[in-house]
Amino acid sequence: MVGGGQLARMTHQAAIALGQSLKVLSVTADESAALVAADVQLGSHLDYDDLLRFAQSCDVVTFDHEHVPGDHIRKLVAAGHEVHPGADALTFAQDKLQMRRRLSELSVPVPRWARVGTVADIEQFAEGTWPIVLKAAKGGYDGKGVWMIDSASDAAEIVEQCAASGIELLAEERVQLTRELAVLVARSKFGQVSAWPVVETVQRDGICVEVIAPAPGLSDAVADRATTLGIEIADKLGVTGVLAVELFETIDTDGRPAIEVNELAMRPHNSGHWTIEGSTTSQFEQHLRAVLDYPLGRTSLRAPYTVMANVLGGEPGGPGIDERVHHLMAKWPEVKIHLYGKEVRPGRKIGHVTACGSDLESLRRSTSGAAAYLTNGTFV
Amino acid sequence: MVGGGQLARMTHQAAIALGQSLKVLSVTADESAALVAADVQLGSHLDYDDLLRFAQSCDVVTFDHEHVPGDHIRKLVAAGHEVHPGADALTFAQDKLQMRRRLSELSVPVPRWARVGTVADIEQFAEGTWPIVLKAAKGGYDGKGVWMIDSASDAAEIVEQCAASGIELLAEERVQLTRELAVLVARSKFGQVSAWPVVETVQRDGICVEVIAPAPGLSDAVADRATTLGIEIADKLGVTGVLAVELFETIDTDGRPAIEVNELAMRPHNSGHWTIEGSTTSQFEQHLRAVLDYPLGRTSLRAPYTVMANVLGGEPGGPGIDERVHHLMAKWPEVKIHLYGKEVRPGRKIGHVTACGSDLESLRRSTSGAAAYLTNGTFV
Structure with a gap:
């Protein structure tokens, strides 16, 4: 790897x-x-x-x-x-312009978008309705390379900087979303495709902080549509390995829930960390099965709900990480810990915690409490 | 480690x-x-x-x-x-004579036993009732160092060889057992003790081939007694880490189920491999928590039943292990595979397979089928 x-x-x-x-x-x-x-x-x-x-x-x-x-x-x-995945597939996870073009060709629902090179292009795209979203075609992650733009003058500096660095830009409408979802699939070299249940991803400041599996209250129609989209994209783009499709849940003009594709990732993905405990086959095992061309494993749920919360590095000071782990284990015995061995820096993803069970609110409380405690060293 | x-x-x-x-x-x-x-x-x-x-x-x-x-x-x-564990505790897992003495002192039920140095000692122990079991006090595992003895003359060669090698022997009655059980506990440096549900272990030729968690049809009284025994032994022997207590289930003189302690192991143990998928906390994580003096994790079941089958190396020939894994995944998608990266030798433990669910007979069929397929390369 x-x-x-x-x-x-x-x-x-x-x-x-x-x-x-x-x-x-x-x-x-x-x-x-x-x-x-x-x-x-x-x-x-x-x-x-x-x-x-x-x-x-x-x-x-x-x-x-x-x-x-x-x-x-x-x-x-x-x-x-x-x-695996090959270069032809991977390009759609590396270049948002190529991804938007290809998904539009496939009639996959995406936010209204356009390639923009100048402030005038951006003004034309906005048609007087602000804010709009500007994205660098390449190199962004965790909210980096994505800007919320309130006016043409807001965009000027970004356009200038990106032009100077040779970075292409695309503009997208700001989607009126109900929430964010993700569907995770895997496709083997042989072409077998398998999907996990659709999850809800909760973002804060452009970073995923929590994943709820399966997405609570999701209509069967949207779940089926999202799963079908995930499988179709993996197949049409020729992905080998895990594919994460980040989705916006929206309300269509008839007042019914709908989805649009936000981003693609072709590798195990943060939205699938819950599968370690929450599914018969984890995304990591499935990625290996897919690229080694083994039959894919079962993606069934191991509990009614699994909640994953990311652990971000906190400010220096307070109890050491070892002491925090000790207290976490005592206070939240139902929570599983995954630490990445990384040096702690504020805002950096240094681990995640997971809990499985049937009482969703309780799982959300314990995972968010445990994650916040690892970050801050104080009980909230 | x-x-x-x-x-x-x-x-x-x-x-x-x-x-x-x-x-x-x-x-x-x-x-x-x-x-x-x-x-x-x-x-x-x-x-x-x-x-x-x-x-x-x-x-x-x-x-x-x-x-x-x-x-x-x-x-x-x-x-x-x-x-951890310390030498004073570990000696009871290294030396069966010391273990029997100490457990007898603690009034823990064990098979009738005696230290024997000569064939005459063995004859005296048997009191005319054969077979009896001879055990080397040190160095045995997986049936090695254990002999079923049908007569005094049977014992002569073993006595002579062990005397020559300085190996002490003990004789034990051959227990009329219903089945074998095991209770796995962990004790932290702090002294916290935690037990998993009692399991049934199925042996063939002195080697554990299958573990069923929890032991099906176990009476609450025997389960409680076994759990209490495990916790008491961990505490009284001062174990730090995982302790496996292998048990015989027997019928007492009143016709009620009872237990006797067979062996002790102070480390993660084959009878606990099922905990990786079957329990909130695996024996491996718990052993680390115990020796690092973290609070111990939950030992609750993640499914009504978990069945583990050991994979033994088979005879040379037939499809390679990679091809066998491929077919196994296709035929038994519910089975989780654990391979140890060992060179295959006949009878050697090279991995194990696990399945979780509620239909015990189906779990036993799929795990034993999958394990046998990895061993033999043929569907049975």
């Missing part, structure tokens, strides 16, 4: 059960997965020689992020290496 | 979630845990210098087997290292 972050770390746990051992290409020795995997190559995912040397020691190459240039992937494949 | 076997391998998986990384002392680089852990020291658990160097790089030392000499452990502790 190229990339040494928490996704590779948790994929290593799943690989161990399958009798495999994940080899990791990590930029530094202190990345999450590099700390725990037996076989680590230090190197850059942007350097073709590093990638080639890595691929030569692997049966199959896959990714914990979307930052490997497509041309490098194509060269690896031309050199006889097996890489 | 001293020892690089499958118990260390699965403990590493649990350590990763807790933000820890397990350091492993392994005899060779191709042992189960050495293949997947980031931090491996090659060395012998019988060599004090190896152990000392290992302990110097660990916060807490624990074990994946019982083969470290007590004197080495005492020296490590005297040198200021933290070792």
Whole structure:
């Protein structure tokens, strides 16, 4: 797996059960997965020689992020290496303009969008209705590379900076959403596709803070539509591995719930961390099954509800992480802890907590309480 | 963790979630845990210098087997290292004579037993009723070091060989058992004790082949008695970490079900592999919590029944393990696979499979079918 972050770390746990051992290409020795995997190559995912040397020691190459240039992937494949997902699929998770174009061609519902190069383009797109959303076509994550724009003058500086850096921009309508959902699917090399139940993702400041599986109160029609969309996108884009489709739930003109696709990710995804405890097959095991071309595993729920809350790094000071874990275990014995071995920095995702059961409000209270305690070191 | 076997391998998986990384002392680089852990020291658990160097790089030392000499452990502790379980507790899992003596002192029900040094001792113990069971006080596992003896002449060769090797022997009555059970508990350094539900263990040729959790049809009285015994033994022997108490279920003179203690193990144990999927807290996580002195986790069931079947290595030939895994996943999608990365040798434990649900007979069929398929490469 190229990339040494928490996704590779948790994929290593799943690989161990399958009798495999994940080899990791990590930029530094202190990345999450590099700390725990037996076989680590230090190197850059942007350097073709590093990638080639890595691929030569692997049966199959896959990714914990979307930052490997497509041309490098194509060269690896031309050199006889097996890489999943492939460059042609991955481009739709790397480039939001390509993704919007392709999904529009497939008649997948997406927010109204346009490629914009100038402030005039943005004014024309807005048609006098503000705010609109500006997005960098490449390189954004966790709210970075996304701007809420209230007026043409607001956009000027961003347009100028992106033009100077060669970053393409797209404008999107600001969707009147009810909430955010996500559907996670996996597609194997053979072409088998499997979906987990649709989840609700709760965002704060552009960062996912909580995932509820399955999405409470979701109509069967929307759940079916979202699942079908996820499977269709995985199939049409030729994805191998896990595909996360982030969705907006909206109300259509007839007052019925509807969905639009927000973003795609082609790897295990934060919206699927709940599957470790909450599903028969975790997203990490399923990703491995998919890229190794094994039959996919059951995606059934292991409890009526599973709630996952991200643990963000807090301000320095207060009790150490070890003491916090101790108190968390005593106060919330129902909560499962996943720490990524990362240095704590304010706002950085350093772990997550999960709880399974039938009382949703209680699960949300304990997971959000436990996550906040790990962040702040104080009971709230 | 001293020892690089499958118990260390699965403990590493649990350590990763807790933000820890397990350091492993392994005899060779191709042992189960050495293949997947980031931090491996090659060395012998019988060599004090190896152990000392290992302990110097660990916060807490624990074990994946019982083969470290007590004197080495005492020296490590005297040198200021933290070792759990301690030598005074571990001796009762290393030496069956000491274990029988101590349990008898504690009025724990055990089979009738005696230390025997000669064939005459054995004849006297048998009182004309054969067979009896002979056991080597030290070094046995998976049926090794245990002999069923039908007559005094049967015993002669064993007595002679053991005397020559300095191995002490004990004789035990052959218990008329209904079935075998096990109770697994964990005790933290602080002294908190927690038990999982009592399980049934199914043996074949002295090797555990299947574990059913919880033990079906177990009376509340026997379940309570077994759980109380497990907690009491952990407490009285001063165990830190997981303690497995192997039990015989018998019928007492009043025709009621009763139990006697067979063996003790002070580490994660084969009878607890089901907890990975079947309980909120796995035995591997609990062992880490106990030796790191965290509060212990919930031991509640995650399904009405969980069945675990051991996968033994089969005869050479037939489809490769990768192809077998492929077919297993297709035929038994409900089964979770755990492979230990070991070279296949006939009869060697190379993995286990688990399934959770409510239909016990169906779970037993699928796990035993899947395990047999991995062993033999043919559907039975």
